Amino acid sequence: MAFLKFDEIFDLTSTFTTHVSQSCIVNQSGVTGSVKLSAFEPGTLRQVDYDPASSFDHDSIIDWNLQYDAVHQNISGSIRDSLSSNFLTETDYLIDLAHQLPEFARDNKSFCVTRFVPDWEVTSALDTSGGSHNVVIDSSGSARKNYIRKNLYEQYRGIYRQCNWAYTNYHTLNFFTSSVTNNDSVIIYPSPTSSVDSSARYRPDGPFTFEFWINPRYTSDSETAEFNAGTILHYSSAYAVSLLTGSSRDVNGLPDKYRLLLQLSSSADTNPSQIAVNSLPELTYVSADNSLTKNNWHHVAVRWGGEEFNNYTGSFVVDGDVSSEFIIPSSSVTFQSPAISYQGYDDGTKSDADALFIGNYYEGNNTGADAIRRFFNTNVGTNEGLEVIETEYGVDPTSFSFSNKLNAEIHELRFYKTFRDLKTIEAERYNGLGGNSLEVTSSQKLSLYVPPFFTKESPNRLSLSAKINEFETTARTTEAPFNVTASFGPAGLDINVENFVRDFANEIYPRLYRLTGSVSEIISPPNTPANAKQLLLGSSTSNTRNFAILPNDNGLFVPQYELLKSGTISITPTTSSNHSRYVNDDGTLDFSVISLNRMLNGRRGAWELSELSDNNLYEPEHVFKSFTGPVLTKDGVDGTAYLNELETNPVWNTVFSGSNSPYLSINDPFIRDNEPALYMFQLYGDESSNEVVMFNIPQIMYGNRVEPKTLVLSETALTGTGGKVNITLKDDGYGSLYRADAATALAKNASVGNIFYDHGIVVVKTPHLPYFGSGSFSTSFKGSQNTHVREIMALAPKNLVNSSSNPSYLKLIPSDSANEISDEFVYVTTVTLHDENLNVIGRANLSQPLKKRPTDEFMFKLKLDY
């Protein structure tokens, strides 16, 4: 053995990072891609010993040992006493007994990505007299949400993009048909005919240009199924623009390319499904075959300029290029000159077509009791807070149908009562209209502009209240992207579509036909306990409404938010400001986001005596005061006992009541000022949005951190869409999630959630992906694991390390070879590393002894990974 002083220059440390790809699929049939805690196959090792303090199976282990010992002692005793030598039966039994010993729990433990939400959970509980109740309890997801919101978001704010409890105000209008949605839903903008000059908002009486971005996401269900023509815009007897399939088919025989159909004047009253593209009737035109591609964002302009522009030539312009042209040798395609009032193409038999239909095709005769104006009757004015056109009647038209629902996502709908040239279209198709540009384009006869943007303003209307099952409604305006009463009460989701469909050109709101979610319909009570979200899945209207607005992934377009400015602009709006919803977590104005804090605008809790007046838009400053009462329950009983329970019991159960749907309406013990019950808020004083979905990636799957830009989170066949909507989310490498479904450029700045790479936490904040991951979800990502490598070069120089301190050591000739020149040698078997006190701190054994002569010099490279 020899000691050699080690030189630090031979001590090298380096680090490399490994990126292990992980994927995990969770669905009803189980989990694929989980990571096991233990490397052992369950059952190969079984626990004979147990720790009474920690083992769950010690009773069965005790029983097993008793059985084993009894048989074993019987065998041993018989052998000892020479009673028998045949123990085949006993040993056979002992072998089989091995299989009955408990497996190690750790060998069965595996990890995978888990989803959690801050919803109520429904469970059963016994009251003091032994009666059983279905009760709802707050899930741990709420506490976990607030831990993430108040810690991780704060920690990474300014480091990650959009690291606020807010999401980007960039959406699409989503139309699709399915078995669980209303296929006759439509968005109807009022367009009363002027009594002065018989003009109308959305009816061109001369040149026109329709512009919009469209993504045909959906195709037919099977090779033989028909893809119904879907109407984008329809103004009865004036125009209809519809989406048709092209001739192209994918490998499965399903349509994968599309074209557009334009019907004008009289032909606009023919159902687009009945039009044969190879034999077009008069005033009907189509774009080039396969001009639109499935799952691609396309900018479309449909225009006609009358006599003044290329001698009555019109065209379909797709992505800035003319797709096809048509000629209409007429001065007007909708207005029948010399009529003095517009009454449809046949001048006299029909009523004024006082509405623009978006997303479906109106089919009806538009006369008398079936007049279109009756969609804006007096009751609609009262219940939906909309403009009244039919002032004498309070009912809808009696005979009509909407059977051509669009199957596509659209946004940036514009309608100009003028002809726009290609240069202008190309220049303006990539950006939204904001501030000055809106004014400029308005002067160009902009007559419709639906981005769609979230606006704090919405019609004062009947809106779904706390009793989801009874479709109880209250009259109010809504100022949030979703119905906060339904959300913070029985935890139901009801997207406020009204807050997204403002026509900025006319500053009006449409009627959401079969989309309001406030119309009572029969929902079959579930057989098992269910919360309000699960119950609402049984409502086709609710499903249609909740998926009508989706996050926008069109990266070819940049929205402009100046339109949202209203009144006095303050960089730090107050709670009462029109801009209070457009703030980040610092309370700073940012029109591109929709804040998810203070959703109740300072609602007081049951423990508070007055409304909150602070202007902190991030977190309310609740004052927890001693209760002085009395607070009465809905039944007029003193609620002090409930309140005490609320204050002392962190898991406070609330009994649901109701005879046929016991899990839906809440028997509210804390009615104050006739306010609906807001249990989630009452429990925690937490006003932040609960319409979020969170995912936890276990650290065992990613190591040090999730590698940025590698996360893909998706769900095919979103719950509530009848299997039609697929959603994929990706991370942008800077902590923000964006929607990534389109095959064209993606809108990476449109944040729908966040990922915290170092913690494996994923948060989908947007409420527009309801139930995301509840049916199934798949994730894939790369982990990032640092491995540190220390390389130590131990030098055994010439003329050193030539002898052994082993007492049996003899100087021998290394070999019998004739050319051997050395007369001594040692075998090197081990290299040890010592500290300055000669304590062994490292040891390396050679795989085989190494013969070292005095003239030899060896360098041993020791490598340590950690």
Next chain:
Amino acid sequence: MATFKEIKSSDITKKTSFLNQLVDVIQDDVSGSATRKKYEVFVTGGVGPGVTSSMFQTVFDQDFSLQTANAIFDMTVGIRSGSALVATASTGEDAAGKLLFPSQSIMMREKIDNYSQMAQILLGERTESFYAPWKSTDATNEIDNALFINFRRLFSRDQIKRETFAMRFYETGTLDGSPDDAALFPGVKQAYTGSNLNITSVSGAAVYTDVGSAANRLQSFAGDVGNIVDSANTSRNVGLMFYDLGIAVLDMEKVIMTDQHMSGIIGAMSSVTDADAAAGETVMGSASGNANATFFPDFVVSASIDDIVDHIASTRFSSGSITAMTFQNVTQINSSLIFCKANPNEFNYSSNPTFTDSDGQVVVVNPGSEEKPFSFVTTVGLYDANNRLLAVAKLSRPVEKNDTRDLTVRVRLDF
């Protein structure tokens, strides 16, 4: 971190304990090809395309291609150099003393080397023979043809526990309907005609176990050893179990019915292709390839190690989800228990800067009152004589320490 206190030798106690786990090897793991890995490192030359084989095979607890698979044991066969079988089969030695064998035999020298290697490890001398029972000198107890089962340390740990080993093994292979079998076993009819090399045994199960070894604790060069016996007749010794190394040595001539007719295709030094076998193969037990072949000596001599282990693993342990073999392992745990004692007047302060205010006064809960300081103990650090941190123990939750209570934290170090 607050205060140092010297640990005295009286504060340290040492303890040794033993942990047992049961290992449960199911039949499918042994018989299945996905869980049994081969290492084809051997190849013949000269005649035909050559025969490839492993020197041993490894049985895993799951598909061995999976990252999480664990090797349970290795299995191979060996033949004693001085056995009558070798003397009969060998055609002599070359000038260097290498044994020579005819081309009809396969891997004879490798089988001999396997035996010698195991003898070197377990008996201390490569020329020694295994005897069952241990220390017998009776030639009838000498193991000439051995089946070695080497349990991996991951499962055998520090030792296999005495009297816990048991193995369900099928002495009889599937009868292949040959006239020989009919003559040998007239009472057995299995209605099967054809190759029996890889047909799972359905009858003749024996249980080989080490019962009785606790009462008679034998020692060897390789540590503790015990006899493996036939549980149907414990006076019939069939092998040895070396507990410390986790190796079982079984006498193939006792655990397997040696004169049973064997038939089927095995690898061979052959360049001929015919209707039944390709080049590099031969049909054992057929008219063209020793019609009267039996397990011993024909199969043991003529088959490669892979062919022999394949046959034993895939047929003699049967196939199913029940236990093929089981034992309990022993893990020795040495523990140091260090009692870290804090007297009432010790460890009541913290050096955390927030423990005192800007004036150096201890921060109290109620300002103005004269509360006595207290601390929350969260961590115990163990230092050497030069105040270098050696180990850290974390409490599951902070424990309050004040001048009215003493506190003893028991730090346990297992290794």
